[in-house]
Structure formats: structure tokens, C-alpha cells
Amino acid sequence: MSEPVTSAERAVGTLREVILSGELPAGARLGEAELAERLGVSRTPVREALSRLAAEGLVDIVANRGARVATWTVEELEGVFELRLLLEPQLTSLAVPRATPEDADALEVLAHQMFEVGCPGPHQDLDSLVPLNRTFHERLVTIADHAALAGALASAIHPPIVARNFHAYDGPALRRSLGHHLEIVTALRAGDAEWARSVMAAHICNARAVMLQAARDESTADPTPADPTGRPS
Amino acid sequence: MSEPVTSAERAVGTLREVILSGELPAGARLGEAELAERLGVSRTPVREALSRLAAEGLVDIVANRGARVATWTVEELEGVFELRLLLEPQLTSLAVPRATPEDADALEVLAHQMFEVGCPGPHQDLDSLVPLNRTFHERLVTIADHAALAGALASAIHPPIVARNFHAYDGPALRRSLGHHLEIVTALRAGDAEWARSVMAAHICNARAVMLQAARDESTADPTPADPTGRPS
DNA sequence: GCCCCTTAGGTTGCACACAATCGCCCAGGG
DNA sequence: CCCTGGGCGATTGTGTGCAACCTAAGGGGC
Known part of the structure; x- marks a missing residue:
């Protein structure tokens, strides 16, 4: 658990906590612009954060259709x-x-x-x-x-x-x-x-x-x- | 294995194959500009690909110091x-x-x-x-x-x-x-x-x-x- | 001769701008 | 009334520029 030094790492941590805490329900839409404003950064680190969380399995990303909190059957x-x-x-x-x-x-x-x-x-x-x-x-x-x-x-x-x-x-x-x-x-x-x-x-x-x-x-x-x-x- | 539709997905696939095939030795430097030229895209999708591969554990990324093929003790x-x-x-x-x-x-x-x-x-x-x-x-x-x-x-x-x-x-x-x-x-x-x-x-x-x-x-x-x-x- | 500081080069991190794609709505026809 | 096609808004994907940071080399001081 090292100290996050980049905006992208902070975004990953914040988003992970938001999702893990259940604040956002499964299936909730994760708009890049909205998250960028909420976190006070541009869309670039937000995109990177969403990619990494998608690799972790916490969010689903569909090309050209955006990211959502992951759902499971x-x-x-x-x-x-x-x-x-x-x-x-x-x-x-x-x-x-x-x-x-x-x-x-x-x-x-x-x-x-x-x-x-x-x-x-x-x-x-x-x-x-x-x-x-x-x-x-x-x-x-x-x-x-x-x-x-x-x-x-x-x-x-x-x-x-x-x-x-x-x-x-x-x-x-x-x-x-x-x-x-x-x-x-x-x-x-x-x-x-x-x-x-x-x-x-x-x-x-x-x-x-x-x-x-x-x-x-x-x-x-x-x-x-x-x-x-x-x-x- | 769905068909990759974005440059970033293609970059992830290509880089994964390159690393998995052992073409690049463990610890090899992965410069963004170099990879971008090699893959024929800009640095943005390369960055995204490196992030995702880092989440998979195939590459190590250190802030401001770039990405390398992952090594293990x-x-x-x-x-x-x-x-x-x-x-x-x-x-x-x-x-x-x-x-x-x-x-x-x-x-x-x-x-x-x-x-x-x-x-x-x-x-x-x-x-x-x-x-x-x-x-x-x-x-x-x-x-x-x-x-x-x-x-x-x-x-x-x-x-x-x-x-x-x-x-x-x-x-x-x-x-x-x-x-x-x-x-x-x-x-x-x-x-x-x-x-x-x-x-x-x-x-x-x-x-x-x-x-x-x-x-x-x-x-x-x-x-x-x-x-x-x-x-x- | 050795060490430290400064400076220059290169690379990454981030922001912004533009282009491409998707979904929605509505008009028109069957 | 339902279905199909085109336009429109919104969102994502990608390229590029600039600032910050790290690394390394050179010069000066001890």
C-alpha cells in the first residue's frame, strides 16, 4: 500500500473505494466526464483508472459505450x-x-x-x-x-x-x-x-x-x- | 477472445504476445514513444495498454520512471x-x-x-x-x-x-x-x-x-x- | 582525487482538442 | 398502428502539446 503519487493512482484508489463501499450500485454508469469533474482531474487519468479497474474485474468496459460498475450472473x-x-x-x-x-x-x-x-x-x-x-x-x-x-x-x-x-x-x-x-x-x-x-x-x-x-x-x-x-x- | 475494435485493445494483445513469447526479456525497458512507433499508434493507447498489462502483472510501472517487463523473485x-x-x-x-x-x-x-x-x-x-x-x-x-x-x-x-x-x-x-x-x-x-x-x-x-x-x-x-x-x- | 551541486536531455503525466462511433428521437411511408 | 431510415446529441477514442520529474553528465569546491 504505497503512497499514490499520480492523479491516476489516486483516481484508482478513490474509485475502488466508491465501488467497494457500495455507494454506486452494480450496473451504475461511470461517465468519464462526470468522474473527471468529481475527482477534479481531466479525463485522461480517469480513463487510466477505469482501465485498471476493468482489469481487476470491478468495472465492465464496452468499446464506445462506456464503463459501468460490474455485474455478475x-x-x-x-x-x-x-x-x-x-x-x-x-x-x-x-x-x-x-x-x-x-x-x-x-x-x-x-x-x-x-x-x-x-x-x-x-x-x-x-x-x-x-x-x-x-x-x-x-x-x-x-x-x-x-x-x-x-x-x-x-x-x-x-x-x-x-x-x-x-x-x-x-x-x-x-x-x-x-x-x-x-x-x-x-x-x-x-x-x-x-x-x-x-x-x-x-x-x-x-x-x-x-x-x-x-x-x-x-x-x-x-x-x-x-x-x-x-x-x- | 472477442475481436479487438480499438487500437488500445490491439496494443494490449500485441504487447501481451510479445511479452509472453519471451521476445522481450524480463526487465526490458518499455518506452512509450518506442512502442507507439512500433505499433503505429500514438502514445495514448500505448499508455492504456501498459496500464492494463500492469494490472495483469505482466509489466511493472513506476511513476515517472516508465514501464518494464515484470520480474519476479x-x-x-x-x-x-x-x-x-x-x-x-x-x-x-x-x-x-x-x-x-x-x-x-x-x-x-x-x-x-x-x-x-x-x-x-x-x-x-x-x-x-x-x-x-x-x-x-x-x-x-x-x-x-x-x-x-x-x-x-x-x-x-x-x-x-x-x-x-x-x-x-x-x-x-x-x-x-x-x-x-x-x-x-x-x-x-x-x-x-x-x-x-x-x-x-x-x-x-x-x-x-x-x-x-x-x-x-x-x-x-x-x-x-x-x-x-x-x-x- | 573525491564528492557535491548544477545543468541539460529525455521521458513520463496530464490536459485539451478533434474525430469517430453509438443511441435516441422523430418524421415518413407502408 | 408499426416499422424503417436519417439526423442529432452525447460520449468515447485518439492525437498532440506542455509542464514536471527523473537520470546522467560535467564543472567547481574541498
Whole structure:
């Protein structure tokens, strides 16, 4: 995470955050002129930023028709979860012997914060759950310290999906998900890589199941579930 | 592989081929003006192409200092092989039930061609082995038909390494490698996904062992093995 | 003789201008 | 009423110019 020195790098970072935070819905149009004005630069660095984000898979670019926030079909989402199921348990396993006590503390704090804002009740705040979850998983990846796996995972994650998923969780699924985070910390403290790997695998399977259920609901309620131009509302 | 309609897309394709074929050595300077003249376009599409290839990991860009063909340390290479070890056996396994008889025929032809040009003797031609090998693995990925895994793999493969590797193979290792291709075709024809997966895993372990041996030789012979500016001739 | 500073050359980063392409709207005909 | 064709606005793709930056070489000082 080096300091961005060029306008294009700043634009990449800003746009990535905007997309990852879900501020722009999937399928939203990304006009070059509009973004250039919003970021206070000319169209050139914006174009470069969009190209790079397209290579990352966060935006779709069609020649002469502009850029949009990437959208995915259910089949593609299933593929992404299969990939995560290969990579994240392995990364978690690698993280166990490398984690320092400070790492474990930080992860535990995150897991507990997620529990507080995630538990049904007056303090429930699913939106603030999303960044906490992302921080938790990113920290785990950082600890694993494996650039190749981390890069492959980053190219697959597409956090807008994760954000949508948190709102799709029902009570039991959310409780399982939050419990997984705590259990991973416990396994980490115990130095049991196999334990941590297994919980992470379960964690992803749980998320996949939620995603598939949400997709089913959507397809039965909405006759055009894959419409990329706009949301029904 | 859709038809490129813009100059930038053509530039991406051309540059990717140039780098993947090894025509430009790792660490070679990629001047914008030079490439623009070579491709017959202005610097703008060249810049866009370099950005996209940088996102793919094929070139390194440093602000105000230009682009170079990407280089990798031994640690990074080990990471890449670990990633391949997760992805390619899985992809191979997925390919088995999807392969048609024509797919198997095509793979078998490729495997036999590699055997002919790879066997020690008057016809040995390691350079023509490289594109055949790439075609074989790409075909397998195509059959598996799993976009997410394929994308993650493509971001990791860095074929210049593979090219270097073929010249580093000694007789037994090369024979093993060529035999693996044939055995994968056999397993594919038998419909045995577990067999194919295992052979592919062995295939990658073999390649990794060759790479590590070559790196050891290089580090004992050359006091500056990671010099990015040029090769020792 | 060695080191540092200055200066010159070349390359990249960005902005702007023009040309090409696409989608939309409306008029006209069947 | 629906379909087809042409014009128009908007947006993207590409070329070019200028400013900023880095690298390297030469001269002066210690």
C-alpha cells in the first residue's frame, strides 16, 4: 500500500473505494466526464483508472459505450465462491503460524465489534458490519503474507456482493457467520491451522448458501433478475 | 477472445504476445514513444495498454520512471507455484466430465507433438515446446469452463517463467513432464477426474522442483540474481 | 582525487482538442 | 398502428502539446 503519487493512482484508489463501499450500485454508469469533474482531474487519468479497474474485474468496459460498475450472473457468483473456497481456507491456514499475539488481539476486537453491531436488537447496523468484515478478512490475508494467493483472491472477491449478502442473511445464518469469526480467532490462538482452515471453509459455504437462496428468491420475485441497466425499486 | 475494435485493445494483445513469447526479456525497458512507433499508434493507447498489462502483472510501472517487463523473485515464484497447485488440479478435475472426444483428440495430438520435439535427439526443439505447452494448458482451462478459476490462474501464470523453465529441465524431468501430458489425456479419456487431478498436481510439483533447482544454480553462480536491469549475458 | 551541486536531455503525466462511433428521437411511408 | 431510415446529441477514442520529474553528465569546491 504505497503512497499514490499520480492523479491516476489516486483516481484508482478513490474509485475502488466508491465501488467497494457500495455507494454506486452494480450496473451504475461511470461517465468519464462526470468522474473527471468529481475527482477534479481531466479525463485522461480517469480513463487510466477505469482501465485498471476493468482489469481487476470491478468495472465492465464496452468499446464506445462506456464503463459501468460490474455485474455478475448467478453462475459467475457460484464460480467466485468456488474460488474463494480454494483460496481463503488455504490463506487462513498459512496465517495461523505467522500471526503474532497483536494480530490475534486485533482480529478478536474486530470479531467482537461485528458481534455487537450484528446481533438483532436496537444496535443492529448491517451497514457498519460490511467494513468491519472486510477489515477482518483483509487482516487475515495480510498475516498470511502470500502475495500470489492474495492477488488471486482480490481479483475474485467483488465486495459489492458481500455487501448485498449481509442484508440477505437471516438470523441463524448471520449468527453462524459472526460465530465463525470468533472461532477463527480461537483456532488462531490455539495454533491449530487445520481448525482455522475448516472454519473458514464453513464460513464461505455459509455465505454461498445465503447467496444462492437470495438468488432463488430474486428470480421467483423478479422476472428479469439479470437486468444490468437498473434496479427494479 | 472477442475481436479487438480499438487500437488500445490491439496494443494490449500485441504487447501481451510479445511479452509472453519471451521476445522481450524480463526487465526490458518499455518506452512509450518506442512502442507507439512500433505499433503505429500514438502514445495514448500505448499508455492504456501498459496500464492494463500492469494490472495483469505482466509489466511493472513506476511513476515517472516508465514501464518494464515484470520480474519476479524466487519467493514470488514459489508463491505462484503454490497458487497453481491449488487451481490447476481443480481445473483439470472440472475438465474431465466436460471434455468431448474431440477435446481429448486435440489434447492427445498436442501431447504427442510435444513428445516428438521434446525428446532428446536431432529433432529436439525446446523453443517450439513452449507454445505447444501453453496451448495444451489453455485448452484444458477452456474445457473446464470456469471463468473465475481461469481468471485467477491467468493472473498468476507469467509464461516467461514457464519458457525459462523448459530450458532448465534436465532429461528425466523433461521426460516426466511430457509423460504427464499423455497421462492426463489417458485419465481424461477414462473419465477419472481424481486421476487427472493427481497427475496435474504432480506435473506442477515437477515444474516447481525444476524452478527451485535452477534458482539455486543461478544464485550460486551469480552474486546478483535479482538484478532487474539486465541479464548477465 | 573525491564528492557535491548544477545543468541539460529525455521521458513520463496530464490536459485539451478533434474525430469517430453509438443511441435516441422523430418524421415518413407502408 | 408499426416499422424503417436519417439526423442529432452525447460520449468515447485518439492525437498532440506542455509542464514536471527523473537520470546522467560535467564543472567547481574541498
